[in-house]
Amino acid sequence: MEKGREGEGSNTWNRHTLIWITPEGRQYAAAHIVPWQWEEEDPEDMAWKRLLVQDEKVPGIICRQPGQSEGFWLAGFSHWEYRNGNRLRMQAYVPEEMVWKSCSPFELCAEGERDRLCGKYPELEPVFEAAGDFGVELGLYGSTALEWVTKCPYRNQGSDFDLYIRAGKAGNLEGFGRELQRLEKRQGIRFDVEVEIQGFGVKLREFLERRKTILGKGLYEVKLLETKNMTET
Numbered sequence: 128m129e130k131g132r133e134g135e136g137s138n139t140w141n142r143h144t145l146i147w148i149t150p151e152g153r154q155y156a157a158a159h160i161v162p163w164q165w166e167e168e169d170p171e172d173m174a175w176k177r178l179l180v181q182d183e184k185v186p187g188i189i190c191r192q193p194g195q196s197e198g199f200w201l202a203g204f205s206h207w208e209y210r211n212g213n214r215l216r217m218q219a220y221v222p223e224e225m226v227w228k229s230c231s232p233f234e235l236c237a238e239g240e241r242d243r244l245c246g247k248y249p250e251l252e253p254v255f256e257a258a259g260d261f262g263v264e265l266g267l268y269g270s271t272a273l274e275w276v277t278k279c280p281y282r283n284q285g286s287d288f289d290l291y292i293r294a295g296k297a298g299n300l301e302g303f304g305r306e307l308q309r310l311e312k313r314q315g316i317r318f319d320v321e322v323e324i325q326g327f328g329v330k331l332r333e334f335l336e337r338r339k340t341i342l343g344k345g346l347y348e349v350k351l352l353e354t355k356n357m358t359e360t
Contacts, residue, residue, distance in 0.1 A: 137200075137223055141346055142328060143268040143291055145186040145230045145276065146202060152225025153181045159220040161201065176217040179204050184277050186230075187221055188268075192347050198223050205270075207279045232266025232291040235275070244275065250288065250314055257306040262298035266291035269319070288316065292331070293323040304335050327352060 140146075148156065157177045179185060187202030199220050206215035236244065236255075245252040248271065258265040267275070269289030274281035294300050300322060307318050320331035327343030329352065334341060340351040 137226070137229075139231065140189050140200070140229060141231070141323075141326075142189060142191060142344065143232050143266075143272075144189040145235075145272065146189060146200070146221065146226045147186050147228040148221055149225045149227055150181075150183070152221055153183070155225065156180045156187075156202070156219035156221050161218045161220065163218075175206075175215060176204075176219075179206050179215065179217060180219050184279070186273075186276060187219075189346075190218065191344065191349065195347065196220075200226075205273060205281070207273070207277075207281045230276070232268045232272065233264055233293075235267050235272055236265050247275065248288070250310075250316055253310055254288075254290070254307070254318070257303055257310070258292070261294075261300075261303040261306065263292050263294045263300065263303045266293075287319045290318055290320045291323065291328065292320060300331065301335055304331055307331075325352070 157180050160173070160176050160180065180187075185204060185206075187200075187204055190201060190203045192201055199222055201218055202221045203216060203218050208215055241255055244267070245255065251267075255265060257263075267289065268291050270281040270286050271288055273279070292300075292303070294303075304320075307320065311317055321328040321344075322331045322334055324334070324343070327345045327350075329341050329343050334354070337354060339355075340353055343350055343352040
């Protein structure tokens with residue numbers, strides 16, 4: 128896992144990157160919570176949001192940034208509990224200098240972590256094997272990633288496995304996608320896969336359909352990408 132102020136640091140952060148924040152940074156975030164557009168101000172909601180953002184074991188998640196704000200990042204925070212069928216989630220601004228550790232989806236699946244991950248989630252073992260066979264780099268995000276790093280019960284019986292992948296020119300995304308479909312049927316589970324292409328995350332299923340355009344989610348924007356101009360890097 129990568130230290131926030133060492134090496135490349137925030138230069139490598141993208142959507143789904145997990146960040147751990149100092150106590151002072153969490154206090155700042157608790158005072159700079161960003162309400163969802165559809166929300167009305169509710170003191171009860173603000174109470175659980177402040178508690179969540181100050182929980183030291185819960186990392187922030189780098190999400191799409193509304194703009195380039197020097198020295199600050201908008202991060203999402205997700206609870207393992209639900210209310211009215213929806214997971215409790217919130218967003219807040221975090222000072223970059225108060226991030227002491229970060230971990231990308233790919234770092235979470237680094238070679239030294241794989242055996243431990245597969246021991247906890249045996250469904251991932253054939254996925255790692257398929258990724259190796261088809262030249263795909265595998266990353267993990269979402270409820271499984273949060274459960275893994277916090278040891279809190281983020282997953283439930285119906286949870287998908289959220290995968291974030293990338294492949295160079297030698298990678299075979301189509302072959303990997305077909306293998307995942309076989310694994311889904313065999314194991315009775317679902318993989319929700321984003322593939323990183325030209326800095327944007329696109330749904331693997333949509334990419335393999337070879338539509339004329341496909342929705343790409345980037346760090347600062349969401350836009351339609353023309354598939355004829357896409358490369359798998």
